[in-house]
Amino acid sequence: MICLLIVFGACKDDKQDPKVEGDLTDVLYAPVPYVPEIPASFPPLEVPEDNPLTEEGVQLGRRLFYDPILSADQTVSCASCHPIFSSFADPTRFSFGVNGTQGNRQGMALINAGFYQNGLFWDGRVMTLEEQALLPVEDPLELHEDWDNVVEKIKNHPDYPERFRKAFGIENVNDITKELAVKAIAQFERIIISGGNSKYDQVLRNEAFFTEEELNGFDMFFDISADIPDAECGHCHNGPLLSTNEYFNNGLDNITDLENFPDKGRGLVTQRLFDNGKFRAPTLRNIQMTPPYMHDGRFSTLEEVIEHYNSGGHYAPNLDPLIRPLGLTEQEKSDLVAFLKTLTDTNFLNNPDLSNPF
Amino acid sequence: MNTKYFTMKNAILSSILSLFVWMSSCEKDPTPVGETAQFNLKFKTLFNGEPLIFNKAYTYQNTPFMVSKLQFYISNIELTEENDSPDKPEIVTEIGDVVLIDLEDVNSDSLSAIQGKTLTFENIPVGTYNGVGFGVGVYQELNRQIPSDFSSSHPLSSSGNYWENWNSYIFVKLEGRIDTNGDGEFNEGMLYHLGTDNLFSPISIKDGNIELVENGQATKSLVLELEKIFNNGDSSIDINTEFFTHTNPNEPGQLNLSTKFMTNFIDAISVE
Incomplete structure (x- = not known):
């Protein structure tokens, strides 16, 4: 009987195919679910069913995010325009891509992007982080690379194929696709969460107190009292994310003909004339860390931003009705800035899952 | 022994159950499972009898204005039917909890505006209903919740439709711009944001039968006449001066304006 087994075993060995080139099945595929820490006040983090968060997927996405391999000349990465130290926003007015080409919008903060359900980018032209991650690679003003080239570089990389296997269970290096790459990047972007530890959050939990200036700024921001001016901020920047994720013309340009906006913004997406010149109201969390401000980075300081809103902005037929002269005093403007600085939460800076892995 | 005991017990229970079913049938025939239909509730917005077009210039009492946004919540949506016994209250069938009408x-555009906005309610028990009712706004119990309580597909998930200062959803939003000085430029923002429990306003429309037959559908078409929101007797609104309210409870002027607006909003809804 033992002899028979040996014979059968020998036959089986004789028939085994030689290892297929690029085979990855020797690498263990046992993804571990990644459970992000979400502040209690935040809405649910909605994750696509076909791209659940895993430790392996997040770590792969983190590497791709920081790796200039995604760019044509291997000099620019996602992190080049979204560095962690500035809350994953671009500290320059217009982002610089490959060969120093300059973009035409400011790179907005990526914190809490996983919670946005009404479009991404300043104009909301894509709905998911997976779609979003596809675009910068082939944008000539950004990474200026072809996805086919990126995939080839990843396939020939000494480390990435195994990581794709661990993250997505692919069996062969040739199974690596741009769709899997952007899934990994999206997983990483979903865990860039900031909130819950700012002074503002601590005050809401009765764990800290505002200064007099901060409290006055808070009251004006959220229109708490009839005795002080309504600064109209909280209508577009509210909820735990401090953003409604809606699109507004906030009076940056004096326009009488809606066709004449220098950047049509949301209108390019919806093809509605009255959406020209509208842009997303971004989160104000960590706003102190994300200058310059506005979609075109025209304001360098929070004081300039407050001055703009205090002035009532510039006229356009689609100027949002909330943009109107506020009549704030110098002290009141200063108080608003003091409040905005209480929205800073730098805990994510020390999150090892978010920093540059190289 | 045990088997016999359970058999007798079951027989008694069956008799009681049969009696109960028979007594119930005297009151109202239960709708057999599967006999459902679709009910459609349509809203058209008009100004001076014509479909309202957003961002188009109109004039009301010599003041040019244009509307850029109109949205409102309706909740507690129900169909009513008369009871067989006239001394008993009518029968209410809830068909929807809350909907945001944007x-x-x-x-x-004019083509779509003529069609109006249609809400569809499926799997409604067949029957002959005599009316439709709903509240404009979010009813009190639901209004204690906040956007973070809901996933993004839910109508109450948007923080843009919630105002923390009130602890309330924004029941109605009408926004646009007004030319208050007649220079051809819409110089002032027009904004009516209505909320808080006190402004939740039920409306019941009974104008005849809504016949729902198995696998069929019926539609009730309503119109919202914008000029009636402004022009409503003692509750009229002078848009040249009363064009901005957040319904801030701390500011009586805003609260009064919002109260007038909601009164007029309800009066401006009628059957097409």
Whole structure:
């Protein structure tokens, strides 16, 4: 009987195919679910069913995010325009891509992007982080690379194929696709969460107190009292994310003909004339860390931003009705800035899952 | 022994159950499972009898204005039917909990505006209903919740439709711009944001039968006449001066304006 087994075993060995080139099945595929820490006040983090968060997927996405391999000349990465130290926003007015080409919008903060359900980018032209991650690679003003080239570089990389296997269970290096790459990047972007530890959050939990200036700024921001001016901020920047994720013309340009906006913004997406010149109201969390401000980075300081809103902005037929002269005093403007600085939460800076892995 | 005991017990229970079913049938025939239909509730927004087009210049009492946004919540949506016994209250069938009616898609062009916005309610028991009712706004119990309580597909998930200062959803939003000085430029923002429990306003429309037959559908078409929101007797609104309210409870002027607006809003809804 033992002899028979040996014979059968020998036959089986004789028939085994030689290892297929690029085979990855020797690498263990046992993804571990990644459970992000979400502040209690935040809405649910909605994750696509076909791209659940895993430790392996997040770590792969983190590497791709920081790796200039995604760019044509291997000099620019996602992190080049979204560095962690500035809350994953671009500290320059217009982002610089490959060969120093300059973009035409400011790179907005990526914190809490996983919670946005009404479009991404300043104009909301894509709905998911997976779609979003596809675009910068082939944008000539950004990474200026072809996805086919990126995939080839990843396939020939000494480390990435195994990581794709661990993250997505692919069996062969040739199974690596741009769709899997952007899934990994999206997983990483979903865990860039900031909130819950700012002074503002601590005050809401009765764990800290505002200064007099901060409290006055808070009251004006959220229109708490009839005795002080309504600064109209909280209508577009509210909820735990401090953003409604809606699109507004906030009076940056004096326009009488809606066709004449220098950047049509949301209108390019919806093809509605009255959406020209509208842009997303971004989160104000960590706003102190994300200058310059506005979609075109025209304001360098929070004081300039407050001055703009205090002035009532510039006229356009689609100027949002909330943009109107506020009549704030110098002290009141200063108080608003003091409040905005209480929205800073730098805990994510020390999150090892978010920093540059190289 | 045990088997016999259970058999007798079951027989008694069956008799009681049969008696109960028979007594119930005297009151109202239960709708057999599967006999359902679709009910449609349509809203059209008009100004001076014509479909309202967003971002188009209109004039009301010599003041040019244009509307850029009109949205409102309705909740506690129900169909009513008369009881067989006239001394008993009518029978209410709840068909929907809460819906956000955003008219941006339908009122941005004249073709869509003529069609109006249609809400569809499926799997409604067949029957002959005599009316439809709903509340404009979010009813009190639901209004204690906040956007973070809901996933993004839910109508109450948007923080843009919630105002923390009130602890309330924004029941109605009408926004636009007004030319208050007649220079051809819409110099002032027009904004009516209504909320808080006190402004939740039930409306019941009974104008005849809504016949729902198995696998069929019936539609009730309503119109919202914008000029009636402004022009409503003692509750009229002078848009040249009363064009801005957040319904701030701390500011009586805003609260009064919002109260007038909601009164007029309800009066402006009628059957087409």
